[in-house]
Amino acid sequence: MEVRLHNTLGREIQVFNPINKSEVGLYCCGPTVYNYAHIGNLRTYVFEDLLRRSLEYAGYSVNHVMNVTDVGHLTGDEDDGEDKMEKSARETGKTPEEVAAFYTEAFFTDIDRLNIVRPKTACVATKHIGEMIALIKKLEERGFTYTSGGNVYFDASKFERYGEMALLDRQKLRNGARIEIDTNKKNPRDFVLWFTKSKFENHIMQWDSPWGKGYPGWHIECSAMSIKYLGDQFDIHCGGIDHIPVHHTNEIAQSEAASGKKWVNYWVHGEFLLMDKQKMAKSAGNFLTLQTLIDKGYEALDYRFFCLGGHYRSQLVFNFDSLDAARNARLSLNQRVSELKSEAEPVAAGNLTGRALEIMDKFSKDILNDLNAPKALASMWALLKDQDIAASEKLGAVLEMDRVLGLQLDKVESDSPELTKEEMALINQREAARASKDWAKADEARDKLLSMGIIVKDTANGSQWKKRL
């Protein structure tokens, strides 16, 4: 099946053609583990998971690599010049290593709860300092660097296509609009590859290098690690839209300057989650974590479902009314799947026929056309609500869809639970009360069953029951 993706290089939807027909190289920018991920960050990982699952759905094997940044970089707008990792460490009384370990674990807990498939390789920055130094040396040998004020800089003027993806040439950049200008730079677009002159005192995390003891610049780790695990040319690199102008621009410059080749063929970027019409950001203090949602009684998958309701390239407005809508919709979805499971065995995806096959094909076409999850979900509802499709076909199709959607429909229990003796006794008591028209007693039994998680419904064929999902 053909996959189409919006490529930031060229700003258009393109047919995806991998370098290697069987395996796709996919690099996703990962977390900086100095704090919890917020749900805006997690939206991007849900999008990347949708991308990975879609590629696998289309028949590709995906070599998925993600970095874990445990080297701190500069803090926020009210920058006091401190390293994020070390700031967090100081505030919590831990070492940077302990901080990294704690938030790395928290991050993977979150993505597991969201049913995001873990990357095949999660590479840690501090374990790849050697590769970073080697890459900087290569850039130095090829004449793309200079040293100033003790730091090694990338000379952007030496790389002709600098800023091409971000369309920087069309912009009249306002230098230092938001940050302090580094007077060591020859050109505002230059960036640090290796620091030896720390702006901050007593920097804990430092390594020996040919340029002196110090630590790497922000961008070099992604280039060094992606090249190590995926080669100096690979298929897809993704991340948040905010990375286009700086981080990814600089990554492209240093990677292509080092190899002399085009580095990445497709750049795919996810849009922001908005909170009260503003971007959700740690620095703005308006962020929510997944755990906060769970503490409020939502499930992680409710948030995943919410994310799938919007297209990854559109800003998505978060509020609790919308999250409630997602939760209710998912509850209804699970109920339907549960009922289908009690009625029939799923038809294998390859054996779908008729209307179910038609809907399945539309679903595939939409999801593989730049990951249009909202359209795909509409197909899913069309399938489930169709009166003429057999339960076995519906179940087979919806489970196939869930390979991409990742809503754990395979784990939904069949809607014919075994009851305990006590529960069964209550059912029988209620039936007896109903037979003698003792409605108060019957309702009491129903309420008690409900409190035990059993929903009773009366049909023409007698009472039926199901577990509350």
Next chain:
RNA sequence: GGCGCCGUACCCAAGUGGUAAGGGAGAGGUCUGCAAAACCUCGAUGCAGCGGUUCGAAUCCGCUCGGCGCCUCCA
């Protein structure tokens, strides 16, 4: 100041030239002892506003209004 983008029903949200997907909430109905669930029906003659192009525009162009992001912390 420059650049990128958005404005679709009560809410969220698809739709980039052919006559408005889907979800949630809501209303009415069937069924029921009552519920619940399920199912049926209803819901924008309209896509921020005003012009223009076109046989035809939410979709293209212009202007106006409103909003978001970026311009080296950022998903």
